[in-house]
Amino acid sequence: MEHLRLLDGRLKLRHLLLVDALTEQGSVVGAAAAMHITQPVATRSLHDLEDILGVQLYERGPRGITPTEFGIAFTEHARAVLAQLTQAARHVDEIADATRGRVVVGTHLAGSNLLLPRAIARVKHDRPLLNVVVHEATPEALLVELSAGRVDVIVGRLTGQSTEHTRRTTLYEESIRVVTGADHPLAGRTRVTFEDLWEYPWILPGVETILRQELAEFFVRNGHDLPANRVEATSFLTVRQLLIETEMIAVLPGLIGADDPLLTTVPMSLEPIGHSVGITLAADRRMTPTVRALIDALETTASEIYDPMP
Template sequence: MLMENRIKFRHLQTFIEVARQKSVGKAAIILNISQPAVTKTIRELEEILGVKLFEKEGRGIRLGRIGEVFLRHAGASVASVLEGVESVQQAVTRSSPPVRIGALPTVSARIMPDAIQLFLNEKVAGDIKIVTGENSVLLEQLRKSELDLVVGRLAAPEKMSGLSFEHLYSEQVIFAVRAGHPLLSTTQLRLDDLKNYTILMPTKASVIRPFVDRFLLANGIPELPVQIETVSDSFGRAFVRSTDAVWIISTGVVSNDLRDNRMTVLPIDTRETRGAVGLTTRADSVQNASLAILSQSIRAAAEQLT
């Protein structure tokens, strides 16, 4: 049996208390167990490690050099376990703070409904707050600790300072139109044909705008005559369904509309606009149990897409 599998929590707890009190008797009183039980536990731990942890000092004992090294690790381990117990207790007793999630529109429509349902299935008592907005705004709120997690596209390197990103999946930008749109009947669609229609564009501050600009420039379209910048998925959805407008948007935002045949995608190859979608957190943040469970739920929901 591996050494780490034989060491129990009681070994560490007893060792730490004896080291703190420099006395088996005093440790026994604090731990509310007998002195022989304390002595036996320390001997078991020393036998497992194959070293002597304590040395006699007058009528008492003190840590040896190896014992001092082990104490640093044992203390951190016990503190981590106790912190985990407290976090779980908070999650199940509704005493933990709300979990605050920032989600881009593409994620709000495609990932979060399933993720929240998975989270609720765990019977965790924590409240959830979901904020949707532009990537730059959400990341700034994350930096200010106004959000605990942002789910969306990977930002540019210069905007990721102090943040950590975990990749979940990739998605691309598409040109979405209503069912029955005139361009769908065009035998050989050219990007130049877009100039005859109103175009809904992501705003300049949005994370996908650079992808869109590069794509259009690479295909010989430096400017579109009539365009409306918006990050409102509700406006975009209503406007596209009732007009001949073309919506340049991430797949996830309109995934339900595409599935239900309320919208369709123009046959334009946009594979070069693919980008990473994932979880962004503060690099120094520590997740409580509620946030950790919600993060796991988001990962599970994202796996269903692949």
């Protein structure tokens, strides 16, 4: 049968790694650099793979390459195979030594300041030799990492429902609030209007985030475009320092500044903006014992977290 050509010995693991890198990098040069091979080697391997499959996987253009319909489909399968191989190797290691292991958790702003650190501390108390690797990126980038097996679980805002590829579980609900530095002119006020906020520079999340889209709609409802005087940042350390040292204001998940004496919440509702914080897993991937241990710690920690709505 024709589909058995993938099992005739010509398809190599390097072909799967190449497709993953090509789709992620968007260029042969970038993929070659990511794989630590030369561009001619990458180009030759791509030609070999397309000959094996009998289809064109990428459209070549002046600014790089774009996966065709075949390329999109094959990338999905390649990443699934790579993820399974990664999990298989780690599972064998964990069976060999149950006290050790490694879990890679992806995170973004929501959940990264309170939920995840407490859960890591809890699991490390029980498994001190467990290596926990935290990878911070945008939700979209983390989903790619999850599908390729480079991330085991994503912790943060749930940006959608479960799909055939992902399984999402809500851990708690969190409000979105306006936050300033503790010495800001609006700090301590019992009532703040939208017009009061408009006088100050804003810190907004990046354009690729759902929260940014929701804020844009919030401004429109209040008769304004997005503030011209603004900074765009998703790194909490950057946002926090700007709030402390300037009169900027930011919109953040409610628990981020809850225990920070240098930050304060402005008494103004941003309803209906809010979100669910939870975990995202690959739907078709078997959980290793270390991943299960971290998820148990996350669920226990989440049960202890309460976000009082303003």
